[in-house]
Amino acid sequence: MIDLSRAGALPGPDGDGRAGGGRCDDRLRVTLRITDGRIAAVRFGADACASATAAVGRLAALAEGRTLLDAARLGLRDVADLPSPDCALTAVDALHAALGDAVVRGAGAAPDVARVGVAMSGGVDSALVLAEAVDEGRAAVGLTLRLWIDPAAPAPERACCAPDSVRRARDLCHALGVPHLMLDLREPFRAAVVDPFVRGYAAGETPNPCATCNGTFRFDALDGVAMRLGCGEWRTGHYARLVARDGRVLVARGADPLKDQSAMLALVDPGILTRVRLPLGDRVKAAVVDDARGRGLAAADAPESQEVCFLGGGALAPFLARQGVELAAGPIVDEEGAVLGAHAGAVAYTPGQRRGLGVSRGTEPLHVLRVEPTTNTVVVGRLSRLGRRTVPLRDVVVHAPARRVEAAFRVRAEPIPGVLEPDGRGGAVVRLERDAFQAAPGQVCVLYDGDIVVAAGVVAG
Amino acid sequence: MIYLDHAATAPPDPRVTDAMLPHLTGRVGNPSEPHAAGRRARADLEAARAEIGALLGHERVVLTSGGTEADNLAVLGRAAGGAGRIVVSALEHPAVLRPAEALARRGWELAVAPVLADGRVDLAALAELVRSGDALCCVMGASNITGVLQPVPAVAELCAERDVPLHVDHVQTAAGADASIAGLPGRVTAAVAAHKLGGPRGVGALVGAVDGLAPVAHGGGQEGGLRPGTEDVAGAVGLARALELRQGPDAAAERVRRAALRDALEARLELPVAGGSVERLPGHLLLLTGFRGDTAVRLLDERGVCVAAGSACASGEPAPETALLAMGIDAAAARGAVRVTLGPETTEADVDGVAAAWAAVAAELGRAREALA
Numbered sequence: 001m002i003d004l005s006r007a008g009a010l011p012g013p014d015g016d017g018r019a020g021g022g023r024c025d026d027r028l029r030v031t032l033r034i035t036d037g038r039i040a041a042v043r044f045g046a047d048a049c050a051s052a053t054a055a056v057g058r059l060a061a062l063a064e065g066r067t068l069l070d071a072a073r074l075g076l077r078d079v080a081d082l083p084s085p086d087c088a089l090t091a092v093d094a095l096h097a098a099l100g101d102a103v104v105r106g107a108g109a110a111p112d113v114a115r116v117g118v119a120m121s122g123g124v125d126s127a128l129v130l131a132e133a134v135d136e137g138r139a140a141v142g143l144t145l146r147l148w149i150d151p152a153a154p155a156p157e158r159a160c161c162a163p164d165s166v167r168r169a170r171d172l173c174h175a176l177g178v179p180h181l182m183l184d185l186r187e188p189f190r191a192a193v194v195d196p197f198v199r200g201y202a203a204g205e206t207p208n209p210c211a212t213c214n215g216t217f218r219f220d221a222l223d224g225v226a227m228r229l230g231c232g233e234w235r236t237g238h239y240a241r242l243v244a245r246d247g248r249v250l251v252a253r254g255a256d257p258l259k260d261q262s263a264m265l266a267l268v269d270p271g272i273l274t275r276v277r278l279p280l281g282d283r284v285k286a287a288v289v290d291d292a293r294g295r296g297l298a299a300a301d302a303p304e305s306q307e308v309c310f311l312g313g314g315a316l317a318p319f320l321a322r323q324g325v326e327l328a329a330g331p332i333v334d335e336e337g338a339v340l341g342a343h344a345g346a347v348a349y350t351p352g353q354r355r356g357l358g359v360s361r362g363t364e365p366l367h368v369l370r371v372e373p374t375t376n377t378v379v380v381g382r383l384s385r386l387g388r389r390t391v392p393l394r395d396v397v398v399h400a401p402a403r404r405v406e407a408a409f410r411v412r413a414e415p416i417p418g419v420l421e422p423d424g425r426g427g428a429v430v431r432l433e434r435d436a437f438q439a440a441p442g443q444v445c446v447l448y449d450g451d452i453v454v455a456a457g458v459v460a461g
Numbered sequence: 462m463i464y465l466d467h468a469a470t471a472p473p474d475p476r477v478t479d480a481m482l483p484h485l486t487g488r489v490g491n492p493s494e495p496h497a498a499g500r501r502a503r504a505d506l507e508a509a510r511a512e513i514g515a516l517l518g519h520e521r522v523v524l525t526s527g528g529t530e531a532d533n534l535a536v537l538g539r540a541a542g543g544a545g546r547i548v549v550s551a552l553e554h555p556a557v558l559r560p561a562e563a564l565a566r567r568g569w570e571l572a573v574a575p576v577l578a579d580g581r582v583d584l585a586a587l588a589e590l591v592r593s594g595d596a597l598c599c600v601m602g603a604s605n606i607t608g609v610l611q612p613v614p615a616v617a618e619l620c621a622e623r624d625v626p627l628h629v630d631h632v633q634t635a636a637g638a639d640a641s642i643a644g645l646p647g648r649v650t651a652a653v654a655a656h657k658l659g660g661p662r663g664v665g666a667l668v669g670a671v672d673g674l675a676p677v678a679h680g681g682g683q684e685g686g687l688r689p690g691t692e693d694v695a696g697a698v699g700l701a702r703a704l705e706l707r708q709g710p711d712a713a714a715e716r717v718r719r720a721a722l723r724d725a726l727e728a729r730l731e732l733p734v735a736g737g738s739v740e741r742l743p744g745h746l747l748l749l750t751g752f753r754g755d756t757a758v759r760l761l762d763e764r765g766v767c768v769a770a771g772s773a774c775a776s777g778e779p780a781p782e783t784a785l786l787a788m789g790i791d792a793a794a795a796r797g798a799v800r801v802t803l804g805p806e807t808t809e810a811d812v813d814g815v816a817a818a819w820a821a822v823a824a825e826l827g828r829a830r831e832a833l834a
Contacts, residue, residue: 002759007829018833025793029833045832050755053829 002050003057006064008043014107017097020090026052028090030060030098034107039063039071044094051084055091058082063095069109069141069229072099072179075170089167096170100146100182108228115139116277117226117234120172120180122165124292125237127172127299129279131292133235134176142173142180143225143234145218147189172299181229185221192217198323201316204373205442206350211456212444215267223272233275240265241281242273243452249273250399253451256284263411266446266456270399317348330376332359335369335385346376351440352386387435389418393445393457396428402454405430405447409438409459420447420455428457463766463814467657467744467804468605468633474659474805480702481661484695492692493683502694509697516704517631517651518643519669523684524697528632528654530677531667532556534687535628535650536564536597538674544568545596548625550582551575551787552611556652557599557630574600576787580609580736587616593623600627602634602651606784606800607736608745610638614645621647626670632657636707636804637716637742642669653704655696659805660703664696706805719743719803722812726801729816735785735798744803749790752826754798760825761799764818769800 015032026048033041042060046053062078063071074095079088109115118130120142133140144166166182173180193213200207226234239254240262251265251273280288292300321327327345334340341359343349353368357380360366366380391407406415407430418432430445439445439459447455464472484505490498492506514520525531536547537560549561551573565571574587582600591598600616603609613629620627626648631640635653642649648670655664671687680689706712720743727734733749750757754770761768781795801815 001763002756004760004825004829007825007832009832009834025796027833031832043832044829045834046756046829047753047833048756049753050759053753053756054759 002054003061004053006043006057006060007046009045010041010043013043013098014105015098015100015102017094017099017101019093019097020048020052022090024049024087026087026090028052028056028094030056030094032063032098032102034068034102037067037110039066039068042098048090049084049087051082051087052090054082055079055088056094059091059095067109068099068102068107069179072096072141072181073174073177075174075180077174092170093167096180096182097184100184103181103225103228104183104185106228109230111230111232112139113232115141115229115231117141117143117222117229117231118178119222119234119236120144120169121237122168122172122299123237124289124297124299124301125239125280125285126169127237127297128288128292128295129235129237130172130178131176131295131297132279134178140173140176140178141229141231142169142178143222143229144169144180144182145189145221146182146184147186147213147218148194168299172297175298181225183221183225185217188221189213189217194323198320198325200442201320201347202325202373203442204347204371206440207442208444211264211267211446214264215269215456219265219268219272219276223275226275231275233277235277235279237280238265238278239280239283239285240278241451242276242278245400245452248400249276251453252281253448254278254280255282258412259285260412262448262451262453263408263444263446266444266453267397317345320345320348328376330378332357332378332380334361334366335379335381340366340380343378346371346378347373349378352383352438354383383437384435386437388439389432389435391430391432391436391439391445392460393428393430394426394460396422396426396455396457398422398455400449400452400454402447402449405449405454407432407436408446408448409436409440409443413438415448427460428455463811463818465801465803465807465811465815466767466769467636467807468608468800468802469769470656470662471636471659471804472806473661474703474706476706477655477658477660477699477702481695481699484698488694490694492694493681502692506692506694506697509694509701512701513666513697513704514668516641516701516708517635517653517666517668518641518645519649519651521669521671521685523667523671523687524692524700525665525667525688526663527656527665528554528630528652529556529665530688531652531654531665532628532630532632533560534667534674534677535652536560536599537677538671538687539596539626540564540567540569541675544570546570546572546592546594547597547599548572548574548587548590548595549599550587550601550611552580552582552604552606552784553599553601554605554630554632556632557601557628561599569596576784578789579739580604580607580788581739582611582616584612584615584619588619591620591623591625593625595623595625598625598627599630601630601632602640603631603638603742603745604736604784605633606782606798607747607788608633608637608742608802609736610634610740610742617645617647617649620649626650626673628652632665633742633745635704637719637744640708648673653700655700655703658700658703658707660699661696664693664700666700715805716743719805719807722807722809723803725809726803726812726815729812730819733794735788735790742802744807746801746803747785748799748801749794750797750799750823751794752797752823752830754796757797757799757822757826760822761815761818764821766815766818768815769802770798 010031013031020026029045239259490502492503650669656662735747785795
């Protein structure tokens with residue numbers, strides 16, 4: 001049956017979500033009114049096939065009268081009997097877009113210390129964190145941030161659906177009877193993370209978006225949502241540990257040296273970390289995958305996320321071009337100014353980079369020494385020319401006072417011992433015991449005391 | 462329930478059922494046996510065959526299990542020799558198109574003749590496409606989608622000039638227009654199916670110039686060696702009676718009545734119609750609703766109205782009717798197609814009921830679509 005009794009749109013809704021527009025051009029919209037913590041009314045718009053229309057009509061009826069979290073349990077299982085499940089899926093997407101939008105606009109749930117939020121990426125790590133929270137008997141709620149849209153890409157939203165990873169996260173939750181909410185934060189993410197990344201490259205720097213993303217965006221957003229939903233704590237699948245020191249919670253290296261993600265969390269506000277749990281910090285990846293397989297979790301073999309996830313595995317140069325960075329051919333020169341070759345856009349090069357230069361001078365390996373955006377020039381030379389022992393930092397965050405530190409400029413690079421000398425104005429200088437070759441301007445420098453992240457800053461020059 | 466999906470299948474006509482009943486209840490006998498029971502069955506079968514031949518204008522009648530088998534025999538039966546060339550119109554029913562495509566996979570050359578915006582096959586293009594030496598040309602008598610009558614005499618003329626056999630799928634035509642191939646020049650075959658005419662399902666015929674065809678199925682030598690299997694006497698009698706009711710002398714008045722009802726419905730619905738500018742089958746109305754056809758059909762069904770969608774959505778891959786796309790109707794409009802087909806028992810009250818149901822459905826769908834803005 002197709003129930004059109006809720007066809008329409010609520011004026012000034014508390015939640016508003018859309019889905020569709022793919023191959024079949026189905027278009028659905030769901031609007032919600034929330035009163036006293038319950039979904040008092042649901043209305044939907046549709047220009048869609050019979051299955052999608054029937055599904056959205058049924059989900060609208062099922063959602064009415066539920067709490068937000070209870071409605072977030074509605075999913076494909078509730079419409080699986082309809083013909084053409086692909087089309088019914090569009091209706092699930094639309095309902096969940098509206099529920100997530102309601103949370104973004106401020107809707108929530110009454111506090112419950114037993115409730116635990118789990119940040120779900122759709123991958124294996126967060127899937128295991130969720131499964132273990134359910135095993136503990138906690139009332140879990142899955143949270144997934146939808147962060148990226150590339151409006152200039154050939155077909156940004158023409159896929160029939162929200163991205164597969166969001167659906168996978170939702171399916172993992174629903175399979176365990178757990179509500180799932182997707183928060184669409186694409187516009188603020190662009191402003192907070194992607195635009196600075198693009199501007200940094202355009203200025204010839206090598207920005208590190210992962211630390212910025214987690215430190216200034218993702219954890220803030222997840223914490224805000226988890227608190228609004230009344231969670232007593234929330235968890236992620238990062239491979240890092242949290243340790244207490246002098247009454248503060250600090251990030252420390254994870255037990256798996258190959259997966260350690262402590263550097264990514266170096267900029268996260270310690271105030272937030274008091275509410276965060278990182279259950280995979282003392283685990284190794286291989287054991288996590290085995291556990292997930294043993295539990296039959298669908299995400300056990302999901303693809304690993306990319307290092308810079310919004311590049312979507314694509315190349316840097318075309319991404320920058322799509323974001324409006326002008327890439328023009330120019331010279332590759334050595335330090336004496338001799339032209340050794342040509343590049344297709346200087347700002348897409350990174351200091352220390354050796355591959356893809358296509359130039360040579362004798363038999364010595366050449367590395368990018370610096371990028372000069374004003375003259376659109378890439379300067380190359382011997383790696384040793386990059387070496388330096390004094391590195392100025394800006395935007396320094398100190399989590400715990402420390403003088404003797406180890407400085408890490410790249411993931412998995414050997415940290416270099418040194419001394420941190422803050423200037424008291426948000427800047428600092430690290431004096432290193434050995435040459436650093438990869439301290440490119442714009443990179444985040446993470447400063448450890450043993451395994452503990454005590455400070456971080458951005459390489460200033 | 463208001464049943465306006467006669468093009469899919471027509472309700473059994475009691476006059477047909479009555480004619481068949483003796484052959485289903487008492488009489489025994491295989492027409493191929495020489496004893497008395499067999500001889501009587503043979504006589505009944507041949508009487509029905511003669512009647513079918515007379516109504517469709519050719520004495521050669523091969524009884525089949527329906528329209529699809531008749532079409533397959535007409536196409537694949539030409540393919541006994543080596544690979545050749547076949548021309549079909551873009552309007553053809555899958556029962557013609559798919560076997561033609563099967564030949565193409567076997568190395569045959571398949572040419573598809575385009576369709577004019579009014580829903581008729583493009584005769585000028587067809588004249589270019591059909592060449593002397595082609596194994597077959599297929600142009601249906603009336604579109605199962607739009608109901609538009611095709612220029613069969615002109616097609617037969619151009620095929621005869623090139624000495625190319627012509628197959629006409631008359632499965633829809635027989636329900637509401639002249640399906641006789643009498644007087645057509647050249648070698649012409651035609652397919653019909655009883656269930657579109659108020660007769661039984663599982664009975665059809667291939668009529669006309671069947672010499673030169675090879676059987677598709679192999680077995681006993683029945684039906685002139687073209688269609689093995691013990692003959693269905695009751696089915697043949699049913700097909701003959703159903704054809705008589707739709708093609709016989711009394712059919713004309715009923716067609717006029719049906720067309721008037723259809724025109725009245727069309728005027729009340731005020732929707733764009735595909736094929737409305739040329740002559741159509743009297744009960745056929747292809748509406749371009751502007752909404753999703755399959756959704757509209759389901760909602761009408763919930764109001765007790767049975768009509769057909771012009772497209773089916775199969776797991777997220779909507780397939781608008783190729784016959785509509787061939788007319789130059791864009792995919793979005795084609796997805797809104799709803800086919801309403803009237804029959805001899807359709808009444809004015811049915812038309813009123815459909816119009817009222819449509820008004821309610823259109824209002825609901827309009828509300829749902831406006832909410833997207």
